[in-house]
Amino acid sequence: MAKIAPPQPVRGTQDMLGDFADRFSHVVDIFDRVRRLYGFKRVEVPVIEPTAVFARSLGETTDVVSKEMYSFADRGGDSITLRPEFTAGIARAYISNGWQQHAPLRVATHGALFRYERPQKGRYRQFHQLDAEILGSDSPLADVELLCFADQLLRELGVADGVTLQLNTLGDAESRDAWRGALVAHFAAHRGALSEDSLTRLDKNPMRILDSKDPRDRPIADAAPDIDAFLTPQAQDFFGAVTAGLDAAGVAWQRNSRLVRGLDYYRHTAFEFVTDRLGAQGTVLGGGRYDGLIENLGGPPTPAVGWAAGIERLAMLLDAPPPTQLDAVIALEDDALLGDALALLRRLRDAGYSADAVTSGSPRKRFDKAAKSGALVLFSLGTRDGARQFNARHDGGERAIGIEAAARTAR
RNA sequence: GCGACCAUAGCUCAGCUGGUUAGAGCGCCGGUUUGUGGUACCGGAGGUCGCGGGUUCGAACCCCGUUGGUCGCCCCA
Structure with missing residues (x-):
């Protein structure tokens, strides 16, 4: 009898057993405990959404939307996408269910996300994130609370030592647009010296040139104008309130004026908790403010902030948990x-x-x-x-x- | 999407410049220490050398393709 070839796992997915599975669930357990300390309600949103939910919020030209989404036509012919992130789906749920009645709303969730990428360390096609959002608050205090939550989570996981909080502001819409214009002008003037990657970024996402690793780009990026010169007084005050709050709460941070976000919806505060212990995928938790997103999706104007953290990345940083002791x-x-x-x-x-x-x-x-x-x-x-x-x-x-x-x- | 490296037993790996029946440790199964004992010893099962093609008298080893993994680029949490 001919032996049939056993099926292979889908590329970039992983099966977990034993040690790593224990670390994974430990991360989730701690998250769930800390999230209650900060009054975040558990929220569940679908794994599948209409493709437009992501296309319109993340930005049509971002890599995630243009080449990394698992999208398919369902049997009724509708375009459906496996969620590549949490924020857009939560924003959609906020609109669909009229959650503005609960604003400001603190919610947290975790689960599987999907991105069609080349797998490598800390990057999988099916991966898992923790997620926390505050919807309907324009107060810098919301940003501070979220960062305190993140900081405590990392401390309780015992990984805070190797991780630093990098903080930046992208300003309000007005500041961001002015800065973006200045950046485009600056980079366009040095077009000839930029790397090929950065030339395509110039069209699609010029802010991304700022954190390019290519040595040809570095001098030009380093000489680029800072956001600070373009901040409106209100944007400046907002960022000042966030940093003052962090200092008061005892959360250590570093200003990184080169830190930008890949997704279009971010405004004001942008942050990443970064480690050098995970190779190329060093961001362990990241997020920021996305005041325009819910309105973009057709909802009421709603300010909001949030972050997400890679569970696999956190699990890899964890010390080996003691083996489970049988009684x-x-x-x-x-x-x-x-x-x-x-x-x-x-x-x-x-x-x-x-x-x-x-x-x-x-x-x-x-x-x-x-x-x-x-x-x-x-x-x-x-x-x-x-x-x-x-x-x-x-x-x-x-x-x-x-x-x-x-x-x-x-x- | 681009590049580099890798793929041998259930697991971790060895296998010389291509040369008889491809090895070890762990794990698994059986036995010995006629025993209240985490020890030691003996034996056994288990491999289309990822898959497909090619070169050669002869391929785990060389070449091409393919699939998967790993690490970078890119992207992002």
């Missing part, structure tokens, strides 16, 4: 006593202890296997000289004594 293990040395073993397992688990039994392999090796499991208490269940033998071995610790007691009292 009790049973070495079943005589199959005739299987019923006793099953009853004992049930008693232990009912009492709140994790338990497992070794019931396969040569009878003599079951004890060794059980011993290797590292459980706090090792029960052996066998028959010797026709009599049932039941023993417990443990290190005498408090929990171990409780486990043994639970096994014996319930008999």
